[in-house]
Amino acid sequence: MENKTQSNMEESTLLSKKVSRRNILKTAGAGSVGMLIGATGIGGLLSLSDTKITKGETMKDKIPFYGKHQAGIATEAQHHIYFASLNLTVDNRKELIQLFRDWTEASAAMTEGKAVGDHAGNPFLPPKDTGEAAGLAASNLTITFGVGPGLFEKDGNDRFGLRNKKPKELKELPKFPLDSLEEKWSGGDICIQACADDLQVAFHAVRNLVRIARGKAVMHWTQSGFQRTKQADTKKETPRNLFGFKDGTVNPNTNNGKEMDQQVWVQSGDGPGWLAGGTYMVVRRIQMFIEVWDRTALREQENTFGRHRDSGAPIGQKNEFDSPDYNKKDANGQLAIPIDSHMRLANGDGSQQILRRAYSYADGMDPETGSFDAGLLFICFQRNPEKQFIPMQHRLAKMDKLNEYTVHKGSAIFACLPGTKKGGYIGETLF
Amino acid sequence: MNNMNKWKAPLAILLSTNLLFGCAQSEENASAEKESKGQPAQAEPADDKLDGVTAEYRKYALAEIEAFVTSTEEFTNAVKSGDIEKAKATYAPARMHYERAEPIAEVFGDLDPKIDAREGDVPEKEWTGYHRIEQGLWVENTTKGYEKYAEQLMKDVHLLRAKVETVEVTPELLITGAVDLLNEVSTSKVTGEEDRYSHTDLYDFAANVQGAEKIYELLKPALMEKDEALSEDIRKRFDDVYSLLNQHKKGDAYKIYTELTKPEVKQLSQSIDALAEPLSQIGIVTGAS
Numbered sequence: 001m002e003n004k005t006q007s008n009m010e011e012s013t014l015l016s017k018k019v020s021r022r023n024i025l026k027t028a029g030a031g032s033v034g035m036l037i038g039a040t041g042i043g044g045l046l047s048l049s050d051t052k053i054t055k056g057e058t059m060k061d062k063i064p065f066y067g068k069h070q071a072g073i074a075t076e077a078q079h080h081i082y083f084a085s086l087n088l089t090v091d092n093r094k095e096l097i098q099l100f101r102d103w104t105e106a107s108a109a110m111t112e113g114k115a116v117g118d119h120a121g122n123p124f125l126p127p128k129d130t131g132e133a134a135g136l137a138a139s140n141l142t143i144t145f146g147v148g149p150g151l152f153e154k155d156g157n158d159r160f161g162l163r164n165k166k167p168k169e170l171k172e173l174p175k176f177p178l179d180s181l182e183e184k185w186s187g188g189d190i191c192i193q194a195c196a197d198d199l200q201v202a203f204h205a206v207r208n209l210v211r212i213a214r215g216k217a218v219m220h221w222t223q224s225g226f227q228r229t230k231q232a233d234t235k236k237e238t239p240r241n242l243f244g245f246k247d248g249t250v251n252p253n254t255n256n257g258k259e260m261d262q263q264v265w266v267q268s269g270d271g272p273g274w275l276a277g278g279t280y281m282v283v284r285r286i287q288m289f290i291e292v293w294d295r296t297a298l299r300e301q302e303n304t305f306g307r308h309r310d311s312g313a314p315i316g317q318k319n320e321f322d323s324p325d326y327n328k329k330d331a332n333g334q335l336a337i338p339i340d341s342h343m344r345l346a347n348g349d350g351s352q353q354i355l356r357r358a359y360s361y362a363d364g365m366d367p368e369t370g371s372f373d374a375g376l377l378f379i380c381f382q383r384n385p386e387k388q389f390i391p392m393q394h395r396l397a398k399m400d401k402l403n404e405y406t407v408h409k410g411s412a413i414f415a416c417l418p419g420t421k422k423g424g425y426i427g428e429t430l431f
Numbered sequence: 432m433n434n435m436n437k438w439k440a441p442l443a444i445l446l447s448t449n450l451l452f453g454c455a456q457s458e459e460n461a462s463a464e465k466e467s468k469g470q471p472a473q474a475e476p477a478d479d480k481l482d483g484v485t486a487e488y489r490k491y492a493l494a495e496i497e498a499f500v501t502s503t504e505e506f507t508n509a510v511k512s513g514d515i516e517k518a519k520a521t522y523a524p525a526r527m528h529y530e531r532a533e534p535i536a537e538v539f540g541d542l543d544p545k546i547d548a549r550e551g552d553v554p555e556k557e558w559t560g561y562h563r564i565e566q567g568l569w570v571e572n573t574t575k576g577y578e579k580y581a582e583q584l585m586k587d588v589h590l591l592r593a594k595v596e597t598v599e600v601t602p603e604l605l606i607t608g609a610v611d612l613l614n615e616v617s618t619s620k621v622t623g624e625e626d627r628y629s630h631t632d633l634y635d636f637a638a639n640v641q642g643a644e645k646i647y648e649l650l651k652p653a654l655m656e657k658d659e660a661l662s663e664d665i666r667k668r669f670d671d672v673y674s675l676l677n678q679h680k681k682g683d684a685y686k687i688y689t690e691l692t693k694p695e696v697k698q699l700s701q702s703i704d705a706l707a708e709p710l711s712q713i714g715i716v717t718g719a720s
Contacts, residue, residue: 089705124606124714215668215705 061197062138065104065111067419069265069277070426072142073355073381074254078195081225081359082202083283083377084210085188085412086217088151093160097431099216103145103209104425113138116208130211133204141196143205145426146281146414150189165430167271169280169385170415176397178407185285185410188220193281193379199224221410223285225359225377238312238320242360242374243293243405245305246312246320251355263353263388264381266415274429277418279381282354282389285361285410288375293405304401306343314343340401352392354380375406385413481716484649485600491645492535496595499528499536503588507581510564510574519568523631523685526561530638531645533615534608535598536591545587549627559583562626569628606714609646612639613707621700623688633685636699637676643710644669653716661712668706675702 063071090096106116113136117128152166153159172187194205203224210219227239238246252263261267268276293301302308306315306324314324316336326344328336337344357380363373382388397403417427502525509517529536529547537543544553546560559580567577619625620636647654647665654662675698679686691699 089701122714122717124603124717126711211708214708215664218701218705 060138061140062112063140063142065108065143066422069279069419070142070144070416071111071419072144072193072195073264073279073281073357073416074260075140075142075195076254077227077357077359078140078142078202079197079227079229080195080199080202081377081379082194082199082206082222083225083379084192084194084206084222085148085220085283086190086192086210086213087220088159088189088217090216091159093431095216096160097425097427099213100145100427101425102212104420106208106212107143107205107426108422110205110208111138111141111143113141116212130204130208132207133201136198136201139196139198139201141194141201141205143209144193144195144281144416146191146193146416147427147430148188148190148412148414150187154189162430165272165274167275167415169271170413173282173385173393173411173413174390176393176408178397178403179411180407180409181411182409185221185223187412188414190217191281191283191412191414197229199226223361223363223377223410225361227359241376242288242290242362243301243305245301245307245309252353254355262383264355264383266383270383275415275418276429279355279383279416280385281414281416282378282380282382282385283410283412283414284376284378284408286376286378287373287407287409289371289405289407290374291371296405303338303341304405306337306341315341338401340399342396342400342402345396345400346392348392348395352388354382354388354392356380381416480653481602481650484653485602485605487649488605488646489535489598489600491649492532492598492600493595495528495532495642496536496592499525499532500588500592502528503585507585510568510581511578513574515568515572515574518564518574519629522561522565522568522629523626523634526631527634527638527641530615530635531642532595533612533639533642534604534646535595535600538598539591539594542587542591542594546584546591549625560587562628565626565628602717605646605650606717609643609650609713610707610711612643612646613703613710615639616703617700617707621696621703623696626688630687630689631685632688633676633679637685640669640672640676640703640706643706647710647713650713650716654713657715658712661709661715664709665706665713668702668709672699672702672706675699 063075065071088096090099109116110133113133115129115131115134121127147170149166149170149172151160152162152170175181192206192209194202194209196202196205206222210217230236233239240246252259254260264279266275266278266280270276296304298309302315307313308315308317311318312320313322314337316325316328317323324337324343324347326335326337326347330336356378358376358378361375361377365371366373380389418429420426420428502521506518506521506525509515509521536546544557544560547562548558548560549562550558550566552558561584563580564577564584567573567580616636616639620632620639623630623632625635626632647669651662654665676685679691679695
């Protein structure tokens with residue numbers, strides 16, 4: 001995964017220009033499990049410009065809903081996510097289009113910190129907005145919509161006359177070794193990703209959009225997630241995952257348009273034109289066996305990741321951002337960073353990149369085992385899943401030592417629609 | 432009945448004025464009601480067209496309560512004469528009349544628990560009515576010892592019949608009643624909690640939906656003037672619910688709740704949500720919008 005040359009180069013940039021670590025780290029997703037957990041390096045993140053990072057602040061914590069691309073993808077990860085996967089129950093194109101129009105209007109209002117619908121109400125009617133976000137700041141709310149394979153064809157039916165617009169990349173992910181997927185955490189016709197620095201604001205967004213969809217779509221599964229808040233993390237360090245390890249991730253530089261076009265945004269020649277400016281989103285609900293991890297000896301934990309826990313440094317190095325030495329041997333002549341360690345495997349040959357935007361989750365207790373149901377809501381964006389996520393996950397599912405401590409319970413793929421302008425609506429290029 | 436309705440009942444009493452006949456209310460309460468009647472918050476939508484609608488609904492609800500008296504007679508007689516099979520067979524169909532007319536039947540906060548409380552809703556000593564007998568019939572498989580509850584139930588239902596005569600049906604009662612009926616379904620019927628021993632919840636479910644549909648049908652002409660698309664949407668959602676319910680019918684009988692699969696229960700629940708959301712907009716007929 002890691003591009004060593006780039007990493008080294010940018011590390012020197014870091015030192016010479018004193019780019020603040022905060023700015024670098026703010027753009028990384030939450031901890032990521034699997035390849036997913038603890039890919040090393042901060043490569044692509046280092047050249048971010050300050051303008052991008054402070055955008056939210058200068059806009060008073062508002063991120064525009066309208067734009068060439070949907071927000072919530074290249075956007076710096078907010079503290080919280082509320083994710084919902086829905087199945088459509090509408091049976092005609094006209095109602096589907098109306099749903100996208102209504103969603104667009106409501107989303108634009110909510111991302112500006114406004115209520116859904118006009119305020120003056122008939123006292124004999126329920127209020128249009130559900131109300132729990134009244135008086136709250138927009139909190140960098142972003143709302144991102146994606147469409148799953150089922151929109152184009154379900155049980156052989158060309159339900160909305162969209163079958164011939166289905167991109168060949170948009171199909172259920174292959175079964176990876178060790179997958180233990182459950183229907184209740186998998187798939188969906190449409191997804192809504194609401195991210196905000198306040199969970200109540202994020203939940204309010206999904207709640208109102210699901211309400212608007214009532215009779216047209218039903219929830220299939222939902223998941224909330226969190227990262228440490230910026231208030232708690234005063235030193236602005238790399239977020240730690242629920243295994244306690246720092247999880248700096250390699251991501252394309254979200255401020256580098258060329259890199260984003262290469263790695264994340266679907267280009268006009270890539271397939272059906274309607275998705276140009278959009279991206280493919282992969283979602284995996286990865287349960288982490290934290291009780292098992294907690295009784296694992298420190299050295300074993302560190303060998304699993306290939307990193308030291310406290311400093312976050314690669315094994316054999318002092319600091320988090322030191323380059324790993326994959327050839328270094330220990331006193332016994334063994335590779336210091338084990339062959340099946342997560343970091344080494346995740347590193348691969350560095351040819352595949354994905355834009356990670358993962359969040360930890362804690363969903364109470366697993367009633368069957370009495371253990372925590374906690375883990376990672378892994379989300380990544382890419383231009384072509386067949387060339388990016390899928391080969392990476394195949395490699396990790398086969399060998400990663402971390403697999404002893406994790407299990408993939410949920411999986412979904414969506415085509416995130418391109419952005420829209422004021423007056424337009426999300427999904428308009430489809431129809 | 433459920434808890435939600437327990438605390439809603441007093442409000443309904445305020446909304447529906449002039450129910451004093453047959454009610455053991457003090458004069459203080461009566462005068463408080465008169466005062467509240469004049470407050471703007473309680474104001475009724477001044478739409479003459481709705482007068483005919485409320486009169487029609489009153490007729491419908493009274494007919495349902497009338498039928499409830501007859502069917503309760505049949506049920507309680509079976510219990511009293513020890514005919515357990517007949518008692519079981521008449522239990523669910525009898526209740527349907529009550530469930531259809533619930534917006535009016537539940538106005539009487541003192542009678543509703545006596546007739547329809549579930550175990551735990553009221554102190555054990557005060558627990559009477561349909562569900563008390565239901566427990567005897569299905570859990571203990573007997574009518575013995577339940578004759579007194581049958582006797583009491585019949586008395587309470589007669590009293591209800593006398594009292595409903597006094598209810599003034601207002602447009603608000605209809606508007607909130609329609610959605611409340613579906614909320615009843617969402618919170619207790621679809622969960623299988625209403626008829627937890629007989630598992631005949633789908634009968635109550637269907638009856639609540641029919642009661643809501645009646646209100647919709649009565650308000651439909653006024654609704655069509657305001658928002659034709661909304662009216663059509665509501666009609667379509669009712670049809671969706673009925674088509675699901677019909678899938679769970681064997682001849683004239685509904686399946687028992689425990690025969691439903693989890694996905695089927697979820698589907699029923701979601702169909703009620705899909706109906707109740709547009710139905711909650713029927714308040715636009717009040718003319719304030």
